[in-house]
Amino acid sequence: MVLLKRGKEIYVHMSVKVNITDEKLAKLKAIMEINKKKPGPLMPTLHEAQKIFGCIPIEIQKVIAKELNESIAKINGVVTFYGNFSVEPKGENVINVCLGTACYVRGSQGVLDAFQDELRIHSGQTTEDGKFTLQSTRCIGACGLAPIFTVNDTVYGNASVSKAKEVLSTLR
Ligand code: FES
Known part of the structure; x- marks a missing residue:
C-alpha cells in the first residue's frame, strides 16, 4: 500500500515510512540551487535525493522536475534504470545476490531462489515488515x-543455499 497523507508530510509504503519533511525538502532545494549552476545537474541531484530521503518517490521526482525544468518521464526513467536509486523505501537489510557470470556458473541463481522462497518475495521487492529488500x-x-x-556492506563468499538460510536466520 502506498499512501501520502496531505499535510502530514509522511509517505508510507507498506510498513516502511519515508519522512518528507520541510527540512529535508529545503536541503534538497538548496542542493539543486547549487547544481543548477553546473552542467548536468540531474544525476548529482538524484544522488543527493536518494541520500536525503532513502528513496526517490514520485512526489520527490515532481519537485526535482519542476526545479530542474526536466520532464517527470525522464527523471522516472533514470531513477528506475539505475540500481543506485529506488522509487520505494528499501528494507532494513538490503540483500544483493550477484548474477554476474562467475557467480552464475557457480550457482548464484539457486541462492537467489532460496532467498526468494524464504522471504516470499521476488527480486526487487521488500518484505511487508520492511526488514528485507532482495535484489x-x-x-x-x-x-x-x-x-x-x-x-548491506557485508560480502558473503562461497555462497550456498544453506549459507543464505543461515544468514537470514541470524538477521530475523
Ligand atoms: S561475477 Fe564477479 S562477483 Fe559475481
Missing part, C-alpha cells in the same frame, strides 16, 4: 569468492 546485481569484482551475495 540481484552484476559483478561486484569479488569473483574469486564466487558465488557471492551481500547484506
Whole structure:
C-alpha cells in the first residue's frame, strides 16, 4: 500500500515510512540551487535525493522536475534504470545476490531462489515488515569468492543455499 497523507508530510509504503519533511525538502532545494549552476545537474541531484530521503518517490521526482525544468518521464526513467536509486523505501537489510557470470556458473541463481522462497518475495521487492529488500546485481569484482551475495556492506563468499538460510536466520 502506498499512501501520502496531505499535510502530514509522511509517505508510507507498506510498513516502511519515508519522512518528507520541510527540512529535508529545503536541503534538497538548496542542493539543486547549487547544481543548477553546473552542467548536468540531474544525476548529482538524484544522488543527493536518494541520500536525503532513502528513496526517490514520485512526489520527490515532481519537485526535482519542476526545479530542474526536466520532464517527470525522464527523471522516472533514470531513477528506475539505475540500481543506485529506488522509487520505494528499501528494507532494513538490503540483500544483493550477484548474477554476474562467475557467480552464475557457480550457482548464484539457486541462492537467489532460496532467498526468494524464504522471504516470499521476488527480486526487487521488500518484505511487508520492511526488514528485507532482495535484489540481484552484476559483478561486484569479488569473483574469486564466487558465488557471492551481500547484506548491506557485508560480502558473503562461497555462497550456498544453506549459507543464505543461515544468514537470514541470524538477521530475523
Ligand atoms: S561475477 Fe559475481 S562477483 Fe564477479
